[in-house]
Structure formats: structure tokens, C-alpha cells
Amino acid sequence: MNSILLENITVVTMDDSRKVIENAYVAVKGSTISYIGTEKPNGDFDVCISGEKKIVMPGLVNTHAHLAMTLLRSYADDMNLQDWLFKKIFPFEDTLDGGKIAEGSIIGIDEMLASGTTCFNDMYFFEKETAKIAVQKGIRAVLSEGINFDGYDRKIKLTEEMLEEFGNEELISLAIAPHAIYTCSNELLKDCAGYAKKNGLLIHTHLAETQTEFDDCMKEHGITPTEYMESTGMFENRTVAAHCVVMTDRDLKILKEYNVSVAHNVVSNLKLASGVAPIPKMIEMEINVSLGTDGASSNNNLDMFEEMKISAILHKGITLNPTVMDAWTVLKMATVNGAKALGFDNLGVLKAGYLADMIVLDFSAPHLTPNHNTVSNLVYSASGSDVEYTIVGGKIVYNR
Numbered sequence: 001m002n003s004i005l006l007e008n009i010t011v012v013t014m015d016d017s018r019k020v021i022e023n024a025y026v027a028v029k030g031s032t033i034s035y036i037g038t039e040k041p042n043g044d045f046d047v048c049i050s051g052e053k054k055i056v057m058p059g060l061v062n063t064h065a066h067l068a069m070t071l072l073r074s075y076a077d078d079m080n081l082q083d084w085l086f087k088k089i090f091p092f093e094d095t096l097d098g099g100k101i102a103e104g105s106i107i108g109i110d111e112m113l114a115s116g117t118t119c120f121n122d123m124y125f126f127e128k129e130t131a132k133i134a135v136q137k138g139i140r141a142v143l144s145e146g147i148n149f150d151g152y153d154r155k156i157k158l159t160e161e162m163l164e165e166f167g168n169e170e171l172i173s174l175a176i177a178p179h180a181i182y183t184c185s186n187e188l189l190k191d192c193a194g195y196a197k198k199n200g201l202l203i204h205t206h207l208a209e210t211q212t213e214f215d216d217c218m219k220e221h222g223i224t225p226t227e228y229m230e231s232t233g234m235f236e237n238r239t240v241a242a243h244c245v246v247m248t249d250r251d252l253k254i255l256k257e258y259n260v261s262v263a264h265n266v267v268s269n270l271k272l273a274s275g276v277a278p279i280p281k282m283i284e285m286e287i288n289v290s291l292g293t294d295g296a297s298s299n300n301n302l303d304m305f306e307e308m309k310i311s312a313i314l315h316k317g318i319t320l321n322p323t324v325m326d327a328w329t330v331l332k333m334a335t336v337n338g339a340k341a342l343g344f345d346n347l348g349v350l351k352a353g354y355l356a357d358m359i360v361l362d363f364s365a366p367h368l369t370p371n372h373n374t375v376s377n378l379v380y381s382a383s384g385s386d387v388e389y390t391i392v393g394g395k396i397v398y399n400r
């Protein structure tokens with residue numbers, strides 16, 4: 001059984017007591033954390049890492065990605081969402097095949113591991129290729145074939161093949177991903193909801209991303225996108241809804257009522273000028289809000305540290321209230337809430353018995369000095385490039 005010991009390190013546990021333990025030891029045995037505390041544990045370890053001027057925290061969970069869109073990085077910028085999607089992205093995507101998806105997945109996973117993401121929730125095509133690369137590289141992934149227009153039967157067949165091939169793979173879980181209400185028929189949405197329910201799978205979808213989507217839905221169905229999605233039975237499944245930018249008070253109540261988790265994609269929403277999701281309101285209502293990068297074509301990177309900082313400061317700016325989205329709340333969104341959104345009950349917190357998905361950051365750099373408040377420094381001063389080690393399921397999968 002592989003084993004790791006982190007020595008004399010500062011531990012940001014992310015547990016409810018908000019405990020930050022200095023000069024601590026973290027031991028990993030196999031895929032889980034076996035000990036956290038200030039006494040040095042007995043026994044031999046395969047790898048010992050000195051934690052001087054280093055921080056260990058739970059790995060970041062990116063709850064909305066289209067990984068292989070790394071291939072479209074800097075391909076179409078400074079455009080509105082409808083033009084961007086229909087004139088540039090969809091035509092490019094028509095040319096993709098399994099080989100290209102594998103290439104894009106390698107770039108994306110390398111980028112994620114190097115910037116502290118240990119688990120991601122992905123919706124795209126040829127996800128079998130992404131699954132293979134995820135297993136090779138050792139990152140945890142929840143994968144789904146994006147379903148739109150008339151692709152239901154083919155996508156379900158692919159999902160079933162993946163269930164067969166990766167069903168026993170520890171790092172891989174599967175989800176069902178109806179793309180959005182404007183790219184799926186009512187029947188298709190209902191089919192997705194039914195299939196997910198029958199098979200106990202997570203739903204991963206886009207919801208109320210733009211005012212156009214909202215207005216079109218009101219015109220066509222006389223109800224909001226969230227009400228429309230509710231009417232299909234989708235929310236009877238564990239659901240991660242990306243964006244949720246244009247929301248009425250009733251929509252927010254629906255999210256709360258069904259325990260729908262929100263993936264807040266602040267950078268993508270800003271870059272595509274889609275608007276700003278009412279995140280402080282959601283947090284006040286105790287809706288589970290997590291963070292996502294969306295695809296690299298609308299971000300244009302997968303750095304969750306950037307996502308955290310921009311989320312924190314944008315909502316302060318918009319609400320004219322510097323106390324909203326405090327550093328702890330935002331760090332929790334990127335870890336604890338992400339794990340919860342994806343249905344993990346042993347992830348997102350550093351605790352004995354939990355999965356050893358964690359990252360070690362070098363805190364000796366000038367931009368992290370002095371360290372009056374570790375959580376503040378993580379959210380406001382750190383960036384993905386400060387990550388020195390990324391550990392997933394007890395294995396070191398990145399070392400700077």
C-alpha cells in the first residue's frame with residue numbers, strides 16, 4: 001500500500017470548525033487520509049514531504065467543464081454567446097473526433113493538475129477518450145456525453161458502453177448531460193431525467209445562462225427556464241446546474257426545494273457578457289453553490305484560484321458590500337461544496353478516513369508573504385502556479 005507523510009505543514013482542513021492546524025502531520029495510506037494531527041505518526045512512509053512554509057488543503061473541485069475545449073483556447077474571443085456558440089463553436093466541434101478529444105483532454109488534465117484541481121465534472125463528446133486519459137493521469141472525474149438535438153439514443157448507448165468499461169474504475173463516475181433547454185426538446189429532457197433516475201446518475205446541465213435564453217423560454221413556454229426544467233422532472237435527480245445567471249426569486253426557491261447544486265462560472269459569464277449570477281442571494285438561501293471554469297474557450301484557462309478570486313471580488317463590487325463572499329465562503333465553494341454537488345460524502349475536507357485528494361502549495365513566494373491569514377492568502381493572493389504537489393486518491397500525480 002502506498003504511503004505519504006507531510007511533515008510540519010500548515011493544514012487547511014476545510015471542516016466546519018474552520019480549523020487551520022500549524023506544524024501538523026498528514027499521513028496517507030492507500031487512497032485515504034489515515035492521520036492528521038500535531039504528533040508525528042509512527043511507521044515508515046514511501047514518501048516524506050517537508051512542509052516548511054507550505055500549505056496543504058483539499059484539492060479543488062471544478063464542477064463545470066468541457067475539458068477538450070482546450071483545443072479552442074483563443075479560437076473565438078470577444079463575441080456574444082449566440083454568435084460564439086452557433087457560428088464558431090458548434091461548427092468547430094463538428095470536426096472533432098476521438099483522437100482530437102484525447103489531445104484536448106491531455107492538455108486540460110495537465111493544466112488542472114498543475115493548478116490544483118483534483119476532480120472535475122465534464123460534459124463533452126467522445127468522453128470515453130477523456131476517461132482513458134483521466135485514468136492514465138490519475139485525476140478524479142465525473143464524465144458525461146453532452147446530449148443535444150436528436151442525439152439521445154447514440155449518447156445513451158455511449159454512456160452504457162462507458163458504464164461497462166469504467167464502472168469499476170475508482171476515479172471515474174458518470175453523469176447524464178442534457179446540454180440546455182434551448183438545444184434539447186421537451187421529450188429529450190424528460191428522457192434524460194428518466195434515464196438518470198433509473199440508473200441513479202447525476203444530471204449535469206446548463207441553466208438560465210443568458211437573458212436571451214430566459215426571454216425565449218418565457219415567449220415559447222410562458223415559464224422561466226428553471227420552471228421549465230423543473231416541469232421535465234429533471235430536478236428529481238441530483239443535479240448540477242451550470243450558470244443560473246437569470247433567476248427569479250421563485251426560480252431560486254425551486255433550486256433550494258430540489259437541492260439543485262449551482263456551478264458558478266464567473267469568468268465565463270463575464271467574458272461572454274452573460275451577466276452575473278445572484279450568488280450572494282443563493283448562499284443566503286443555503287443553496288449549494290460550487291465553482292466551475294466552463295470550457296477553456298470562454299475562460300480562457302482552467303485555473304480555479306482565478307475563479308475563486310474573481311467570484312469573491314466581483315460580488316463585493318456588484319452588491320457594494322465587501323463582507324459578502326468572504327474568503328472562507330469562496331474556498332468552501334471550490335472544495336466542500338463542489339464535492340457535495342457531485343455526490344461525494346468523503347471528499348472536499350481533509351479528515352482521517354476521507355479520500356486523499358489534496359494539494360500542497362509553496363507559501364514562500366513574495367506574493368504570499370507575510371501570511372497573516374492563510375485562507376485569505378489562498379483566495380486573494382495565490383494562483384494555480386503556486387501548487388507544488390497534487391495528490392489524488394493517495395497518489396502524487398503532479399510535482400512542480
Ligand SMILES: [Zn+2]
Nearest residue numbers: 206242294295
Ligand atoms: Zn458550459
